[in-house]
Structure formats: structure tokens, C-alpha cells
Amino acid sequence: xxxxxxxxxxxxxxxxxxxxxxxxxxxxxxxxxxxxxxxxxxxxxxxxxxxxxxxxxxxxxxxxxxxxxxxxxxxxxxxxxxxxxxxxxxxxxxxxxxxxxxxxxxxxxxxxxxxxxxxxxxxxxxxxxxxxxxxxxxxxxxxxxxxxxxxxxxxxxxxxxxxxxxxxxxxxxxxxxxxxxxxxxxxxxxxxxxxxxxxxxxxxxxxxxxxxxxxxxxxxxxxxxxxxxxxxxxxxxxxxxxxxxxxxxxxxxxxxxxxxxxxxxxxxxxxxxxxxxxxxxxxxxxxxxxxxxxxxxxxxxxxxxxxxxxxxxxxxxxxxxxxxxxxxxxxxxxxxxxxxxxxxxxxxxxxxxxxxxxxxxxxxxxxxxxxxxxxxxxxxxxxxxxxxxxxxxxxxxxxxxxxxxxxxxxxxxxxxxxxxxxxxxxxxxxxxxxxxxxxxxxxxxxxxxxxxxxxxxxxxxxxxxxxxxxxxxxxxxxxxxxxxxxxxxxxxxxxxxxxxxxxxxxxxxxxxxxxxxxxxxxxxxxxxxxxxxxxxxxxxxxxxxxxxxxxxxxxxxxxxxxxxx
Numbered sequence: 001x002x003x004x005x006x007x008x009x010x011x012x013x014x015x016x017x018x019x020x021x022x023x024x025x026x027x028x029x030x031x032x033x034x035x036x037x038x039x040x041x042x043x044x045x046x047x048x049x050x051x052x053x054x055x056x057x058x059x060x061x062x063x064x065x066x067x068x069x070x071x072x073x074x075x076x077x078x079x080x081x082x083x084x085x086x087x088x089x090x091x092x093x094x095x096x097x098x099x100x101x102x103x104x105x106x107x108x109x110x111x112x113x114x115x116x117x118x119x120x121x122x123x124x125x126x127x128x129x130x131x132x133x134x135x136x137x138x139x140x141x142x143x144x145x146x147x148x149x150x151x152x153x154x155x156x157x158x159x160x161x162x163x164x165x166x167x168x169x170x171x172x173x174x175x176x177x178x179x180x181x182x183x184x185x186x187x188x189x190x191x192x193x194x195x196x197x198x199x200x201x202x203x204x205x206x207x208x209x210x211x212x213x214x215x216x217x218x219x220x221x222x223x224x225x226x227x228x229x230x231x232x233x234x235x236x237x238x239x240x241x242x243x244x245x246x247x248x249x250x251x252x253x254x255x256x257x258x259x260x261x262x263x264x265x266x267x268x269x270x271x272x273x274x275x276x277x278x279x280x281x282x283x284x285x286x287x288x289x290x291x292x293x294x295x296x297x298x299x300x301x302x303x304x305x306x307x308x309x310x311x312x313x314x315x316x317x318x319x320x321x322x323x324x325x326x327x328x329x330x331x332x333x334x335x336x337x338x339x340x341x342x343x344x345x346x347x348x349x350x351x352x353x354x355x356x357x358x359x360x361x362x363x364x365x366x367x368x369x370x371x372x373x374x375x376x377x378x379x380x381x382x383x384x385x386x387x388x389x390x391x392x393x394x395x396x397x398x399x400x401x402x403x404x405x406x407x408x409x410x411x412x413x414x415x416x417x418x419x420x421x422x423x424x425x426x427x428x429x430x431x432x433x434x435x436x437x438x439x440x441x442x443x444x445x446x447x448x449x450x451x452x453x454x455x456x457x458x459x460x461x462x463x464x465x466x467x468x469x470x471x472x473x474x475x476x477x478x479x480x481x482x483x484x485x486x487x488x489x490x491x492x493x494x495x496x497x498x499x500x501x502x503x504x505x506x507x508x509x510x511x512x513x514x515x516x517x518x519x520x521x522x523x524x525x526x527x528x529x530x531x532x533x534x535x536x537x538x539x540x541x542x543x544x545x546x547x548x549x550x551x552x553x554x555x556x557x558x559x560x561x562x563x564x565x
Contacts (some may be wrong), residue, residue: 009403011411018156022421026162026324027034028267032425033165035080038259039215041193045080049073050164051101051263054219055081056212058191061091061113063208065219066263067105072171074105078112089113095120095178096221096263097207098128101484107174119188121177121199123206128175129462131237133455134469139236141444144536146235148427150440156413156428162423163226163264163324170470175457200248203229207248211255218257223248224281225264227324228311232334234326239338241297242285242331249282258430277320284315288328292335301344302336326335326422356565359397366391369399376408380415388412410436424521455529455563460522462490463529463563464505481556484514489521500561516548516556529563 033047041057053074054065062085068074078271090113095103098120110116131139144150147167151159159166186197196211202223223245231240252260253275260268260278268274288309295305306329315321336344343350345486366372372395379388382535392409395402410433417429436438455463476498483496495506495514510517518535524543527533535557538544546553 002223004400008407011377013411014383015387016415016416018158018418019160020419020421022322023160023162023324023426026226026322029163030123030165035265038269042212042217043081043084043260043269045077045145046263046266047165048077048080048107048500049101049170050161051099051168052261052262053062053077053105055085055086056090056193057085058193060088063190063193063195064090064093064109066096066102066151066221067093067109068170069101069167070104070170070172071108071174072105072169074108075171077105077333078108080303090116092117092119093176094118094195094210095124095208095217096210097121097204098124098131099204099222100132100173102221103128104170104173106176107172110174110176110303117190118176118179118180119186119197121206121208122181122183124181125177125459125462127204127206128480129465133394133462134466135236135456137444140444141415142235142399144442145428145431146233148422148431151427151430151434153203156418157434159427160423161427164423173457177457177459184243184274185218196307198251200251201244202248203245205238205244209248209435210382211257211311216256216258216263218252218255218259219261220252223252224260224262224320226262226333228284228320228321228326228328229243229281230325231285232326234330234498234554239334239565240291241338242335246282246289249278249285253278253282265319268517269456280315280318283321284311284318284321287311287315288331289335291365292332293339295407296336297559298342299345301346302333303344305336306330307334320403323421327425353412354414356397362391362394363398369395369402373402373404373408376405380408382452385412389416406436456526460487460494461507464494464496467496467560468503468505470563471498471501471503472559473560475559476501479555479559481552482514482516483553483556484510484517485525486517486519487522487525488519498556514551517544518544518546518553520544531562 027373030047035043035045039042043055044489045053047243049068051066051068053068055335056063068077090109093106093109093116095118097359104438106118106307147161148159149167151157153159184199188197190269194214198209198211200209201207207221207223209223226341229245232240257274260269260274268277291309292305295308300308309332310316310328311321362370363369366375372391376388376392376395379391389409389412392405392412395405396409399405413429415428417433420426422431435442477500479500481498485494493508493510495510497504520538520543524538528535528538535544536550536554539546539553
């Protein structure tokens with residue numbers, strides 16, 4: 001037993017590697033980092049950041065597919081590309097989908113051309129806004145745990161992302177909204193390179209694949225990436241229906257590609273391997289989905305199905321189906337919830353008591369705090385670490401300052417985390433353990449912030465959608481106020497009506513009756529959004545024209561949380 005204080009002893013850790021060998025082996029998909037040539041005019045920059053950046057050389061220009069997580073990664077990769085093609089300008093950027101690691105380095109490539117077209121599906125901007133602005137605070141906070149950014153760089157608790165390279169210094173966010181979008185399919189010809197863009201959905205609802213028929217190359221984005229597809233990300237995502245990804249992979253197979261270039265692994269360069277991988281991945285998704293639905297229809301709960309369903313041996317042992325982002329059990333629960341919701345059918349849990357109240361009953365049932373802590377220790381000694389962490393949680397809910405329960409929970413979480421083949425799970429377990437031990441402090445106000453760069457890149461309609469989620473119902477109680485906004489240089493008008501705890505927005509109209517009218521240009525509006533100056537400051541300095549009572553404007557603004565919170 002190792003002493004942690006003069007009076008408290010802690011269990012010893014089991015003899016196990018700090019990183020699961022299966023998880024550690026996943027680095028082979030992207031390591032060593034480099035620019036891999038697929039065809040004489042097609043390259044993929046692998047391992048420079050979480051997602052690959054792809055370049056196609058045309059007659060007189062370049063096409064960039066996905067742009068990395070930030071300007072820093074984009075700039076680094078562009079330098080690598082310039083070693084291969086030193087002079088041709090960038091003609092077009094194509095986003096496979098709106099995840100941050102695919103779109104936030106666009107500025108590094110736009111500066112390498114003039115009037116660069118940015119292609120994406122018509123829903124990509126809305127998807128990006130939802131994940132990174134509307135839900136920016138909670139997404140940012142949960143990403144701290146899931147990516148392990150606060151874990152040490154060395155030692156047994158070190159950050160290890162497995163299938164993804166460690167996050168680089170991404171630099172500034174330089175997302176560029178799409179300039180050309182489409183609904184179903186679109187054929188494009190950029191610098192003599194003819195591509196078919198197909199909306200396939202899949203890991204995201206906006207996901208597209210690109211087919212390069214001349215070279216029989218399929219650019220598949222995140223619909224295949226070296227592990228069992230991530231039907232549910234514990235970072236927090238909307239329901240990913242596996243049927244979408246199954247259909248996307250069937251579409252991919254229909255092209256009979258010789259080469260598949262994905263976003264998180266080296267290119268697949270053998271046509272037989274392409275067919276095997278695409279078929280095996282789609283069959284694994286089909287199996288999990290179908291067996292979950294079969295079990296649901298037989299009356300099993302999500303919890304029961306999560307314990308029952310495992311992949312058949314030929315799929316479980318496939319090298320591209322390691323459960324490196326999440327185990328099958330997580331995905332089964334997500335499918336259950338996505339199809340019928342969270343209620344599993346037992347009314348005892350339909351209007352359940354709070355976790356704090358349940359914790360009190362459980363601790364009382366175990367004979368009080370001290371006896372419950374002894375049971376936590378007993379669970380650890382018997383190798384029941386997951387149960388130990390849960391039982392310790394009940395103690396902490398009843399007695400939030402119980403150091404022994406916190407340290408025992410941290411111990412149990414570390415043991416379970418080290419065993420996980422799922423990188424996201426490992427990082428979350430270890431981050432939570434260090435937090436309980438007081439070795440790191442996670443301040444939600446520090447990490448859960450939507451960046452000014454993200455907001456500045458968004459259209460006004462999307463910014464107002466976010467503003468509606470910032471209204472404080474206590475401050476807005478009984479309020480009824482209207483603010484008309486005219487963006488003078490782009491000719492857009494809006495009416496914002498606060499009714500008690502709701503903000504209703506009418507677009508493209510200013511009625512005859514309103515309480516206040518604000519007229520300003522787009523740059524001023526963006527400065528307000530970014531927190532550079534307040535609306536009231538702009539009015540008082542004359543940068544914005546205002547009709548109405550300035551005190552009413554101050555009351556109106558005070559109803560909302562800042563956009564950057």
C-alpha cells in the first residue's frame with residue numbers, strides 16, 4: 001500500500017501497461033507523418049494534425065480537400081506542398097464536412113490564390129455553427145476531457161490520441177464559409193480536374209465524398225478511418241444514425257475505386273484492400289444496428305443490450321475495426337436512444353429522484369459514509385474498479401469534501417482508463433482522475449468559450465440564432481421590447497422582439513412600430529459580436545445611429561449573456 005498522507009493508505013495499482021497495446025498500435029495509421037503520393041497529381045498530408053489535408057494538382061492550379069484544424073497546421077502543410085508544387089495558385093477548397101479539424105485552416109490556403117472557391121454541402125455552415133458556436137461552450141469543455149489536452153506530455157497519464165495525432169499548435173482559427181454549395185450531387189471542373197461531389201451523410205449529416213473518375217480515386221472523408229466508426233462521440237454530438245454511414249459505404253463501393261483517400265489515415269492503395277475494408281466496416285455497422293433493433297423489439301433495455309451485443313469474430317479481429325474511439329456498448333446505447341429516446345420502459349425511472357437524493361439513500365443503505373468507503377476499497381481490491389468509481393461518486397455527492405472517496409475514485413478511474421482501447425474514453429478517465437486528485441483544475445469559464453474568430457466568420461442570421469440561446473429568463477421576466485437592426489452596407493434588416501424569456505427574430509423587415517432602431521455597418525456589428533466594443537459604446541461614439549431611449553437599449557442588452565460566454 002502506498003501512503004498518500006500520514007493517515008490514509010491507497011490501493012496499489014495492478015501491473016498493467018499505462019496505454020492499451022491495441023490503442024498504441026493505432027498510431028501506425030498515421031505515423032510517420034508525411035506527404036503520401038496517391039497518383040502523380042494527388043497527395044495526402046498525413047499526421048500533421050488530427051485530420052489530413054489533400055492536394056490535387058490541375059493544369060494551372062491546385063485543389064485542396066479539407067484544411068486542418070487551424071491556420072498553423074494549414075500553413076505547415078502548405079509549405080510541404082510547396083516543396084512538390086512551388087508555383088501554382090490554389091484555385092479551390094473542398095470541405096468533406098464541417099468538423100473543426102477539417103475546416104479551420106482554410107485561411108492558409110486562400111492566401112495562396114485569388115478568388116478561391118470554397119465548395120461544401122449546403123448544410124455544412126449550419127452544421128459548423130451548431131457544433132462550434134451554438135453549442136461552443138459545452139463542446140469546448142467536453143473536448144478538454146475527451147482529447148486529454150490537460151494530460152501531461154510524459155509519464156503513464158500522458159495524452160495519447162491513438163488513431164489521431166496529438167493536437168498541434170493550431171494557430172488562429174481561419175474558417176472560411178463556403179462560397180459554392182449543393183444539395184445532392186455536383187460535378188465540378190477545376191483547373192482541368194473533373195470531380196463528382198456526392199452528399200452521402202455518414203459520420204455527419206453534411207458529409208460528402210469526392211469521386212475522381214479519371215484516376216479511380218475516392219476521397220471518403222471521415223466515413224472510414226482505421227477503427228470501428230464512431231457512432232457516438234462522448235465529446236457530445238447529435239445522433240449519428242449508422243444507416244447513413246452504411247448507405248454511404250454502399251455508395252463508395254458502387255464506384256469500384258482503386259484508391260481510397262481518407263481523412264485520418266494513410267491512403268489505401270490496393271483495390272482488393274479497398275473492397276475488403278469498405279465491406280467490413282459497413283458490415284460491422286450493419287451488425288451493430290440490426291442486432292440492437294432486434295434486441296429492442298424483443299424487449300431488452302439499452303443497458304441489457306450494451307452487455308449482450310459484441311461483433312462476430314471475423315469483424316472484431318479485423319485490423320480496421322479496433323474499438324479505438326469507443327466500444328460497441330456505447331454505440332448500442334446511442335442507437336437505442338436515437339431510435340426510441342432515453343426512456344427504457346420501466347416507470348420506476350420515468351420520473352426518477354435526483355442523483356443527490358439517490359446517493360443519500362445508497363450511502364445510508366451501505367451503513368453510512370465510512371462503511372460505503374470501505375466497500376469502495378473492497379471493490380478495488382476485487383478488481384471491480386468501474387463499480388468502485390460509481391460507488392465513490394455516491395459518497396462524493398453526499399459529502400463533496402470527502403478526500404478519501406475522491407482519491408479512491410481517481411485510483412479506480414485510472415485503472416479502467418489505462419485498459420481502454422478507446423482513446424476518448426482513456427483521456428476522459430485520466431483527466432477526471434487528475435482533477436479529483438487536485439493535480440489539474442478545469443475552469444469551465446476558461447475552456448468553454450466560443451472564439452471571436454469563429455463568430456466573426458459566421459453570417460448574421462447564424463449569430464442571431466446563437467443570441468436567442470443567451471437570453472436570461474430571470475432578467476427577461478415580464479419584458480416586452482423590440483429592437484430593429486439595419487445593417488446599412490449589406491442591406492439586411494432584422495427585428496428582435498424580447499417577450500418574457502423568449503427572443504423572436506424577424507428577418508428582412510422593419511415594421512412601422514418599434515421601440516428602438518439601430519443602424520450600423522457590418523464591421524461595427526462584428527466588433528460588437530467579438531466584444532471589442534458594446535452596442536452602447538458605438539451609439540455614444542456616433543459609430544452607430546440610434547433611435548429610441550438609450551436606457552432602454554442598456555436594459556435590452558443586459559437581458560443577454562455575452563455571446564462569447
